[in-house]
Amino acid sequence: MSGHGEGLLSRYTDSLLGVFGTPQKVLVRGSGVTVWDADGREYLDLLAGIAVNALGHAHPGLTRAVAEQLNTLGHISNFFTSPTQIGLAEKLLELAHAPSGSKAFFTNSGTEANEAAFKLARRHGGGSRPRIIALEHGFHGRTMGALAMTHKPSYREPFEPLPGGVEWVPAGDAEALSAAVDETVAAVIIEPVQGEAGVRGHPAGYLEQAREITRAAGALLIFDEVQTGVGRTGTWFASAPAQSAAVIPDAMTLAKGLGGGFPIGAMLTFGEHTSSLLNPGQHGTTFGGNPAATAAALATLEVIESQNLLAHVREVSAYARERLEELDFVTEVRAHGLLIGLEIAAGAASAPAPAMVAAALEAGFIINATGPTTLRLAPPLIITTEQIQRFIDALPEIHRRSTS
The missing domain is CATH 3.90.1150.10 (Aspartate Aminotransferase, domain 1)
Structure with a gap:
């Protein structure tokens, strides 16, 4: 240069x-x-x-939405809410075909969304379900909880000891997953397509099998759609492929494309039980779900739909x-x-x-x-x-x- x-x-x-x-x-x-x-x-x-x-x-639609929002409110903290925050939560739950009682929690990034999911799994596990199952070659982020679920040893080992209880099984192997998941497992976390592993999907029917296995064992199923969500795969979510029924997890994490370039992440919790696991004061973020970020995300979703x-x-x-x-x-x-x-x-x-x-x-x-x-x-x-x-x-x- x-x-x-x-x-x-x-x-x-x-x-x-x-x-x-x-x-x-x-x-x-x-x-x-x-x-x-x-x-x-x-x-x-x-x-x-x-x-x-x-x-x-x-993109003019995105830049206009953020500029207009910043002309009114940019940040208000989590002591308050805003119309864009509420509207975005409602829209994401609608797009995800979320059942009654489902909720959204907003963060600033994908790794923060996966940190929230990690804590959700811990709350579901209590003292009797100490194990979390992740997939080999999976990537979930760089902060300590998300890193603990990330498979690559060279990412994890310099920062050990990490939060414990995480085990890995071969990606796409339903038999290995079934053998690993029992009543001691709090959650299974899966990327529907493993992006950092080289854009690798799973065999047909694997996500459905994961849903059956976790449901039978009473474990949460968490989909990390940080890279694959919001239209990236040609459907709103990779776990809801075109012309096929969506696999509804217990939680889903999003980020990357959600804000069209503006930093925002989200964790969606599906159903009454999962949505009641984190109580007031047990998790939070100062910037998460601020009016500017949620306005950007709403504009991004609107353009994807309208075009x-x-x-x-x-x-x-x-x-x-x-x-x-x-x-x-x-x-x-x-x-x-x-x-x-x-x-x-x-x-x-x-x-x-x-x-x-x-x-x-x-x-x-x-x-x-x-x-x-x-x-x-x-x-x-x-x-x-x-x-x-x-x-x-x-x-x-x-x-x-x-x-x-």
Whole structure:
């Protein structure tokens, strides 16, 4: 990098804690699916802030809603509520087909939503159900409770001892789940599609089996839809696939795309029992559910509905899958709406994916690697087939440059 961006990155290194390493670029503005860096270079954003910017950048409906809300109230604390907070809770419960007695709790992020779910599980477990079952290769966040449920040892081990009682079973294995879940289990937490593991879904019927297993044992079933919720997979929630009955969990966590780029998370609790587990004073957040964040989320949901983006996501996803499968160096395409994992043939390069991310950036495309041979795409839901095709057309040269 040269010019203005290089100077800004030097200032970043001098002033910010290095937990993310050195950023790839300094981005200064965006419009739709396009962003620009500090040196004026243009990029097609195929990552959307890791599945966050559902409506792309600077969407007029979203920016207008936040600006109008900030002209009245931005923050009021949890001593009070607001019309947008109430309206968003009602809308999410409606979209989730939540049964009577269901509730919403708002946070500022996905890891905070999963912290709330962890505490919910503890309250359900009491002293007699000390165990929580999570899935191998699952990711639920970086704070201590969410981290305790995250499988990857390199994430967890530097911060041990973590909250205890969490065990892992192989993802997608109903027999292993059934063998692990008994009356000592408080909850099972599942990502319907494991995003950080490389966009990996589960076998058909697995979520339904998980529902039966947990119900029979009296354990809670928690779906982590932080990355997959709010239209990302072409339906409102990945646990409610198109033309198939939704699997209703006991709790569901959301974030990322919910605010269209504005920080907000949520935990939905389904039914009277689950919704009564956390009593006044047992959990809270200062900023969670503030008027600006809930206004942003309501605007995001309204645009997704009014522009029929769920059907659009399914259409673009099907197109992208077909075109990507034609590339000889792509060995597998895992497309769950606009959450897409690509397996790249290793060939002479044992880890082609990270090199392809760097080559793609230089070619004007923002993508992500979740493993040595795995690329992840999670573009804004508004992306067009023409924009996707631009990337696909460039991908063979990106592959050649990164592996030669």
